[in-house]
Amino acid sequence: MTAYAPEFVPALLIILSVCLPLLLASALLMPAWRSAVIRVSPLASLPGLLCSLAVPNGSMIDVPWLLLKSRFGLDEAASALLFSTALIWWVAGVSARQTARRDSLDTQFFAFFLLAMSGNFGLVLAQDALSFYLFFALMSLATYGLIVHRRDEGALWAGRVYICLVVFGEVALFAAMVMLPGTVDSPDLVLDGKTSDLAIALVLVAFGVKAGLLPVHVSLPLIYRAGPTSAGIALAGAMLNAGLLGWLRFLPLGQEQLMGWGEICLLAGLFAAFYGVAVGLTQRNPRVLLAYSSISQMGLMIIIISAGFISPDTWPLAQAAVLVYAAHHSLAKGALFYGIGLSEQGTTAGHRLWKFGLLLPALSLGGLPLTSGAVAKMALKSTVHTFPPGLQIWLEFLLPLAAVATTLLMIRYLSLVWSHDRQPEQKSSIPWSWIVMLLTMTLFIWFWPLADGSASASLEPGMLWNALWPVVLAASMWRALHGFGWNRVMEVPAGDLLVPVVRIWHRLLDLVPKFRAPDYTTAPRTLRRGLRRLDPLWDKLEQGMADWIFVGISYLALVLVLFILFM
Amino acid sequence: MNENSWMPLFILLSSLVPGLIIFTLSEKQRALRTTLNMAGATIKLLLIGVLIWGVLNGNVYETRIPLLPDMYLELHADALSVLFAGLSTVLWFLTTIYAIGYLEGSSNRSRFFGFFSLCVTATIGISMAGNMITFLMFYELLTLTTYPLVVHRGTSQALRAGNIYLAFTVSGGALLLLAVAWLRTIAGPLHFTETGLLSVYGQDYRIELITIFAMMIIGLGVKAALVPLHAWLPKAMVAPAPVSALLHAVAVVKAGAFGIVRVVYDVYGVNFALELGVLYPLALMAALTIIYGSLQALVQNDLKRLLAYSTVSQVSYIALGTAIAGPVATIGGLVHLVHQGLMKITLFFCAGNFAETLGIHKVSEMNGLGRRMPWTMAAFSLGALGMIGVPPLAGFISKWYLGSGAMVNGQLWVVVVLVLSTVLNAAYFLPVLYRAWFLPQEGPWPEEHSQLHGSRLETHWMLLIPPLVTAALTLGVGLFANSSISPLGWVRLITFREYGL
Structure with missing residues (x-):
């Protein structure tokens, strides 16, 4: 193992990214410090943000006494996800502070919020299996506190479903990790040797709980709906990617061709991409709709991941693509969620800037030219080019349809959120964190080396047209659908599959x-x-x-x- | 004799002498009794510290007192005995503080603390026994000294629990005695030997050795609470909280588990035991116990009963690790000896605090407890999450090594058992945490002790400090597992020696 001796400042930033939220969380134990800590809590993600901007790739610190020898640092995947993760947590923190009610439940909420944040940064920066597991568990458990914060029936039910799935995911991950090849005493992330099929299946399911893989996606719609806006922003924007990162870290991607697993992932991804949209379109609650949109978008990312099994030689390219896609999706989703929160607070009531601001992330998800979405779609497309021709034909046909479907879903989202918009009771204003978020979301992709290739490719005239027509088609389809009275279509209950499963379970017990x-x-x-x-x-x-x-x-x-x- | 040969004896005497003096004290001599208790505990702690340092540097500590021709009372400190002795000493120190606070104002304290000290003396004797005969003597002594503690409250329920306890442990001890006597006729004085001593007899006495192994495991299995020999343990939860801590974490069940470890590694030798084929049934029995204990815990409302069944389940991790064999699983099993002790004593301390401070005995009364007793509840939560095996807590490290060890040996079914156990642990611990942290208080507490009103602390400091320390240790031994002073580091050392690596 190579020894790394990073300079002082990068090392400090890496440590602070993980530890500052932890320290602030423990400071909440002191009653006298509570209000101050809550006030500065959005800043807890600042070291993470600085880390993503200033610390060069490849900086690592070894912590030999921690767990079974830990290592933290930045590699391509970590640095790609760190930026969006940190930004999302900052926005979530600002939103949490806006809606804080200054009561004792607040302290509890912020404690869980900071713990989950630390877990999220820790797992992104972790470079060994056990540290990843540790922070993944910290984040998963702390998130429970965010979900049940409101203590109403929906929140408690969502919490129950969530915690069951977390335990399920935990044991699946545990079983997978002891099965993965590698040394016991210092489990590395580099997998050498053959990974058994059982281990692959367990890894897929364990992280699928977080990343909304069908059929363990059922908690997603419930928890997006149950928690406060800040929790939703963090869940949809940052924590979803934790599952994705888990796949990247633990699946034997890009090692040898495993056609069977590749096809399974490909099919699961395609199915999820359309299933998410189909169920999402029937929703009346914009948060639930966003959950289904996440399930659908994650499906597209699983398609890219399947490239690691299908064409392992070009995996580095595909990994870059999935990272670009994940960063784009996370910022857009965060902005959409924040938009809902702002409208509920009423601060932005009737504000034009808010209305048009929402168009940006929505259309970006649809892949409108010049947005980060167009670049991400380009990255997806370039991955598909590495597939065998037989598969390529199908994907060339289906992926534009997925873009149409996504755009439809986003238009539905806009119509839901806009129709809830109230008349301004007082002078409405736009928080500057929202504007920062939108600007970053629009611009970051053009300054990001990892996205360079896809960004310039997406500007070619042919590609511009390829990206434009699904959006235009979707918009005209929406007009037609709306004429049919789409609102009368039955709403699929949030958690879809969960409903019959719970019913059958109770039936069985009655027997x-x-x-x-x-x-x-x-x-x-x-x-x-x-x-x-x-x-x-x-x-x-x-x-x-x-x-x-x-x-x-x-x-x-x-x-x-x-x-x-x-x- | 040099000072090294006196060391094990001194360690025994550091609790034996105070214990005997305490018996002679009257109830009123509180200050003297407390001083003796704490002095004994502190001296033992210091001596053990010296001992650990010495064993690490390869010193030999051995006391030998002739009993009969060719039979010695032999105290010997090897790496394995230091593991158990160290655990017992540290936890005894904390339990003593806790017991002083807990029994404040109750009757028969001299009797209690007298037996309390004897009990620890017996435990240290078990840990440092150098041969099977010495082990057996202290093992029986432990049974006898624990009985008065179990029935301490003198209620009919306590007496009944005491009877059951005696019936189980005495008959278990008798079986063990028979087995040891038989084995002695075959193999002589039975010194504990790293890598085992019986393999030379394998050719001639195969069937005898197998039978003796079965008898020994069953005899020891009573204290280690292997199903179906565990029934005394949940009954014994009527004893006061410090005694429960002693039973579950410091002494009794640990003595059983430790005995199994000794028999497998230092009498039979792990490779020879594998060859005889006796480890697989042991693993099955341990697995059955793990699942059964958790299933029972799932339906308990009484907090201490729940914890008792959880012990039944968790202690068998030790036997399981021993029985899977192979260095990695051995590490998992042995380190759980310490880890389970830390976690379980935390939980029992906390349960005692809830009962003493607010009169809470049932899980259903715990709603909103996190707000009233945040520190105790935080310690409880760490213990419970550790039991589930959430990283980075102690239980996770044990589980990780057990699971990896099983996979190294290609025994997938063990991983399945661990996964099931994790799910069940989560199913009975998480709802408790949920009640305490997320539900509002329902009505007044059952029996709030008024003398604590107006205090800034949530309960008496002597009750609060011990669980906080053990909870911190639960976190620390997991988080810093790879540091050289962690239990894991020490267990690696033992394992290398046991396998002759």
């Missing part, structure tokens, strides 16, 4: 014959219902084992049984 029902209070409700029915048996078993005679008999029996087994 178990009923017994006396004592008051169990620790187990989760559904599990409890099942166990309650087995209770008398359960009790009898325990009582029996405490019986004195049982002691004698069990010794004899056990000696016999073990003896037979040992033979």
Whole structure:
């Protein structure tokens, strides 16, 4: 292993990115410091932002005593995602401060907020498997506090679904990690040796929970809806990418051709891209709509990832593409979410700048020429060119349709948000953080070396046209749909698949014959219902084992049984 | 005899002597009793510190007292004994502080602290026993000294629990005695030997050795709470909280688990045990225990019962790691000896605090507790998350090595067991945390102790400090696992020696 000796300032920035939010979170323990900490909490992401701008790629610090030897630093993937992550957390922090109610729940909220932020930075900067796992777990668990913040029924239900999926993801990740090839004592991120199919499946599912992979996407719509706007911005903008980064880190991408996995990812991605839009279009709540849009966009990113299995030789190119796409999506999604929050607060009521400002991220997701979306679409397209011709033909046909679908969904979003816009009661104003966000979102792609190739390619006349027509088509289709009275179409309940699954589960529990029902209070409700029915048996078993005679008999029996087994 | 040969004896005496003196004190001599307690605990802590340093530098510490011809009382400090002795000493120190605070104003304190000290003496004896005979003597002593602590409250429920405890442990001890006596006729004095001592007898006594192994594991399995021999443990939760801490983390179940480790590694030798084929059934039994304990914990409302079943489940991680064999899994099992101790004692301290401060015994009464007792609840949360195995807490490191060790040996089913156990742990611990942190308080607390009103602390400082320290350790040993002074570092050392690497 090469030893790295980074200079003082980069090292300090890397450490502060992770530790400053942690320090601020622990400062909340002091009642006297609470209001001050809440005031400065958006700045907690500042070291991360500086880190992404000033620290060169390849800066690493080794922390030999941490966990089983940790390493933090920036490689291509980390530095690509760090910028958008830091910006999103800053905006989320500003939004959280705007809506703070200055009560005791606020302290709890900001504690979880800062912990989740630290987890997010930590996992982006982690360069070894266990550190990644550590910060991923920190972020996942802390996010629970953000989701249930409102404590209403919807929030608690969303929290329940979320935490179940988090535990599911955690154990899948644990199992995957012990199966991945590598040394136990200092697990590296560099996978050498063959990864088993089971491990690949587990990695896909474990991070799919975060990244909205079908069918473990069900918590996404619920949690986007349940939390405050700030939580939504962070979830949609930054934390979604944690799942993506997990795939990039742990899947054996670009190593050898695994056609089977490539095709599975490709199909899953394509399906998700259209499924997300289809379900999203029926939604009345713009937050839920954005969740489905995320599921759909993530599908497109999975298509790029499948290139790592299908054409491993050109994987570096595809990885750059997926990073560009992820950064673009995260900023656009964050801006769209922030837009909803601003309209709910009423500060921007009737403001023209707000209305037209929303057009920017919405159309950018659709891939309008000159936006970051057009560049991201270009990157996607260039990846598809590395696929075998048989697949290419299909994708050339389907991807523009996906762009049309996405644009349709965004128009639907705009119509929902705009129609909720109230008449101004007082003089409305636009927070400057929103403007900064929009400007960055529009401009960053043109100054980003990683996106250079795609950016210039997207400006060629042919490409401009390719990017333009889906948007125009979608806009005209929307007019038609609207004429049909789209609003009357049935709304698919948020969490789609979850609804029948929960219903079947309860049915199944009802089939178990009923017994006396004592008051169990620790187990989760559904599990409890099942166990309650087995209770008398359960009790009898325990009582029996405490019986004195049982002691004698069990010794004899056990000696016999073990003896037979040992033979 | 040089000073090194006195060292193990001194360590024993540092709790034996104060214990015996305390028996003679009257109830009123509170200051003297406390001084003796704390002095004993502190001296032991210092001596163990010296011992660890010495063992690390390769010194040999051995005390030998002849009992019968060819039979010695032998105290010997190797790396493995220091692991257990160190854990017990540190936790005993904290438990003593806790017990003084907990029993403030209750009756029969001299009796309690007397047996308390004897109990720790026995535990240290077990950890430093140099042969099977010495081990057995201290093992039985532990049974006898713990009984008065279990029945300390003298209620009919406590007496019943005590009876069950005795029935289980005495008969388990008897079986162990038989096995040891039998083995002695085959293999002589049974010194604990790194890499084992029985492989030379494998040819002639195969069936005998297998039977003896089964008898020993069952005898030890009672204290280690292997299903179906665990039933005494949940009953014993009627004892006061410091005793529960002693039973679950410091002494009793640990003695059983430690005994299994000794038998597998230092009597049979892990490679020989593998060859005999006795480890696979042990692994199955451990796996069954892990799942069964968690399932029972899932349906408990009484907090201490829940924790007791959680112990049943978690202690078997140690046996599981031992039984999977292979250095990596061994590290996982051995390090869990320490990690489980730290986490479980934290949880029991906290449960004791809830009961003593607010009269809370049931999970259903814990709504909103995080607001009333944030520090205790924070410590509890760390312990609980550690049990689930969330990184970077202690439990995660154990789980990581167990899982990796299983995969190294190609035993996928062990990973499945670990995954199931994690899910079940989450299913019974997370709802507790949810109640305490996210639900509002419902009505007044069951029995709020008024003397604490007006205090700036949420509870008596002697009750608050120990769980905070152990919670910090739970975090520390996981977060800094790779530092040389962590339990993991020490366990790696043991493992290299056991496998002769």
